[in-house]
Amino acid sequence: MDRPQIPLNALRAFESAARHLHLGRAAVELCVTQAAVSHQIKGLEERLGVSLFRRVPRGLVLTDEGAALVPVLTSAFDKMAETLDRFMDGRFHETLHVGVVGTFAVGWLMPRLAEFEALHPTIDLRIYTNNNRVDLAGEGLDMAIRFGDGNWQATEAVPLFAAPMTPLCSPGIAREITMPSDLAQQVLLRSYRADEWLQWFSAAETEPPPMRAPMCDSSVAIAQMAVNGYGVALLPTRLFEREIAEGSLCRLFDIEVAAGSYWLTRLSSRGESPAMINFRTWLVECSRATSA
Structure with a gap:
């Protein structure tokens, strides 16, 4: 496709004036005189054979032709700016958008991000936590x-x-529990995966008690409730190693599900x-190293 030979400065002048609807403010943004902006726009209109603005006492009003051109130019300039912004320290930076279930983000990934950033300083990692949906x-x-x-x-x-998951709770509650059947006297904190406790009690060969505790869609929130002594949480120990090591959460049994x-x-x-x-390679290698 042939590209029209239109000066970039003319397009920049028009796009800026269209955003501000004012020649003076466009001139300030572009660090040129108002006369220079007006000259560039006039030249652009002559090349295109259309009027892009109507001049009114308080500024400018876009014509239909001008209104059709503005979003195309704004999008193009924004994309150029976004790409140019990636050239920092003389190197091209990539942006990587990663969604992460909150438990994994807090319990495993974030403590290791400094290692990834040191290995790949040109990757701008954006983390978005979720509840697995x-x-x-x-x-x-x-x-x-x-x-x-x-x-x-x-x-x-x-x-x-x-x-694998196992019951975790505060030290105070842990002192009250010696066998799986003792859990029937405690509040059993639940996630939206309703069958997890049933699977654990089956593995423990113990009849499950009625489940009446509040349900939460975040294991991080459930863990905090357990730390505060609200009840017993069924959690993956690997993602709460710090809390277990510090003693704010106690492991009750060896039974896992x-x-x-x-x-x-x-x-x-x-x-x-x-x-x-690069992110996949690092993540897989790191997860295997910590599994050993």
Whole structure:
């Protein structure tokens, strides 16, 4: 497609004047005189053979032709600015948008981000936490870390590690519990995956008590409730190692139940950018190293 030979300064002058609807403010933004802006716009109108503005006492009004041209130029200039902004320290920076289930973000990923940033200083990583419900395409995400069985439609999933769950609680409650049946006297904190406690009691060969506690869609919130002594939480110990080491959460039994694993996912229809490849490689290697 042939590209019209129109001076870039003329397009910049028009786009700025169209945003401000004022020649003087456009001149200030572009660091030129008002006469220079007016001259560039007049030259553009002559080249296109149309009027782009109507001059009124208080400023400018776009014509239909001008209104049609503005969004195209604004979008183009914004994209150029976004790309040019990535050239920092003489290197090209990539932006990577990653959705992460909150428990994984807080309990595993964030304590290790400094390592990734040191290895890949030109990748601008953007983290968006969620409660395991994510729409890669709809949310504009490059990748997402999810918990489950790895079976998501139209998605490529790379396994990271399993996260078996066991009851955790505050030290005060832990002193009241010696066997699984003692849990019937406690508040059992629940996630939206309603069968997790049932699976654990089955593994413990103990009849499950009625479940009446509030339900929460965040394991981080459930863990905090357990730390505060509100009840007993069924949580993946691997993501709460710090709290267990500090003593704010206590492990009650060796019995665990495997409810799923963590996976790094992306749309199958989309190829991997260099930033995506570097993040995947680092994440897989790091997760395997910490599993050893």
